[in-house]
Amino acid sequence: LIELKSINDEDLLSQLADDCLRDILARVDHNDLDQVASLSRRMRRISAISRSKAIMLEATSLIV
Structure with a gap:
């Protein structure tokens, strides 16, 4: 099992306000x-x- 490590394992994304996350996710x-x-x-x-x-x-392929 490969475990991916980041520089800092702290969850910073969850600390952001909802309006900030909505702005980021709109992009x-x-x-x-x-x-x-x-x-x-x-x-x-x-x-x-x-x-x-x-x-x-734009869709580049369709798999059925």
Whole structure:
């Protein structure tokens, strides 16, 4: 099992205010929002609110 370590394991993202997180998440694409939403209930709620303003990327392929 490979354990990824960062420089600082402290959770700084959770310390940000909701309005700050919404502004940040409005600048990412829908795929990134899906990943952020899986982190916690709070992130899922904020991701859902930010989805209407998020970047929409053009589809490059379709897998059926």
